[in-house]
Amino acid sequence: MNTNISKYFKPSKYINFLQAYPRLQNLLKIKNKNIRLLMINFYKYFVKKNNNLRFYFFGKSKKDLSIIFDKKDLIHSNDKVFNSLASNGIVIITNVLQQEERNKILNYFNEIQYKKFTTDWINKEIIDASSIKYKNKKKVEILSMHKDTKFLPEISEINNLFTEKIFGRSMKTVAEFFLHNCINNEEEDAYEDTNFHIDRYLPCLKIIYSPNTIDENDAPFGFIKKTHKLDDNFMNKFLLNTEKFFINNNELNEDLKKNIVSTICPENSLIITFTNGLHKRNIFKKNDNMRKTIFFQFTKNFNTFSLINYKKFN
Numbered sequence: 110m111n112t113n114i115s116k117y118f119k120p121s122k123y124i125n126f127l128q129a130y131p132r133l134q135n136l137l138k139i140k141n142k143n144i145r146l147l148m149i150n151f152y153k154y155f156v157k158k159n160n161n162l163r164f165y166f167f168g169k170s171k172k173d174l175s176i177i178f179d180k181k182d183l184i185h186s187n188d189k190v191f192n193s194l195a196s197n198g199i200v201i202i203t204n205v206l207q208q209e210e211r212n213k214i215l216n217y218f219n220e221i222q223y224k225k226f227t228t229d230w231i232n233k234e235i236i237d238a239s240s241i242k243y244k245n246k247k248k249v250e251i252l253s254m255h256k257d258t259k260f261l262p263e264i265s266e267i268n269n270l271f272t273e274k275i276f277g278r279s280m281k282t283v284a285e286f287f288l289h290n291c292i293n294n295e296e297e298d299a300y301e302d303t304n305f306h307i308d309r310y311l312p313c314l315k316i317i318y319s320p321n322t323i324d325e326n327d328a329p330f331g332f333i334k335k336t337h338k339l340d341d342n343f344m345n346k347f348l349l350n351t352e353k354f355f356i357n358n359n360e361l362n363e364d365l366k367k368n369i370v371s372t373i374c375p376e377n378s379l380i381i382t383f384t385n386g387l388h389k390r391n392i393f394k395k396n397d398n399m400r401k402t403i404f405f406q407f408t409k410n411f412n413t414f415s416l417i418n419y420k421k422f423n
């Protein structure tokens with residue numbers, strides 16, 4: 110009996126629940142629109158109180174700002190980069206790492222590809238993300254391994270710069286290595302993540318590094334510019350009425366279609382994007398194509414307590 114009671118009165122369980130960054134799944138369970146709106150507005154209030162988040166997620170987007178930059182821009186005129194990120198919700202930095210760190214990363218990917226591990230990884234076994242995501246109807250195999258970012262000092266420094274600008278404090282996270290391998294031709298809209306969807310309904314940063322060129326056949330990341338803004342009319346209606354977190358192509362209006370970008374990028378690029386905006390993985394157009402990317406996500410370290418505790422970030 111004692112163990113049963115301690116199960117219910119374990120404070121860490123409740124703290125973890127309260128601390129977790131709000132999930133879309135929980136929002137969609139709320140069918141009453143007034144309550145749903147109340148919940149969204151409750152969190153939005155705190156987003157607005159954080160001066161940094163307010164700059165990126167509220168206010169009018171500037172027109173026609175380029176989304177492609179070079180590492181030099183980040184050093185010499187980074188206002189341009191951050192203004193574009195605030196306006197569009199996505200930027201790509203090319204020539205981002207020195208050759209040494211890029212080569213190191215390619216070797217790490219070789220370890221996953223050939224399943225011969227010689228360096229330190231956080232998980233001891235390969236995560237078969239495709240079986241979790243696509244169950245038994247997979248046409249793409251996705252293997253994943255996690256690494257401490259201390260092994261990637263140059264990329265960590267850039268992550269620190271972006272997270273400090275966006276959240277107000279630099280945020281740590283782990284490097285999630287993903288190896289996508291197309292084993293069978295994919296069709297359009299086959300999975301939820303190959304449709305435009307949102308990951309969260311509140312600010313959500315994803316940083317993606319690609320050591321190799323990604324062209325239109327290699328499942329480039331797709332994004333609809335400006336949909337990351339929390340005061341965007343279309344997005345607010347979508348959030349209030351939707352029962353699913355993806356959107357079919359025929360539900361997109363002309364304005365949204367005009368703002369679709371496919372992040373075809375040269376080797377050694379970093380994509381910085383807000384995945385509370387509409388995004389997707391485009392499909393692979395050729396069999397046997399492989400995509401190597403490292404994902405950096407921050408919802409564990411920037412959580413609900415961080416939102417509410419906005420003074421610490423201003």
Ligand SMILES: [Fe+2]
Nearest residue numbers: 302307308384
């Ligand atoms: Fe996503």
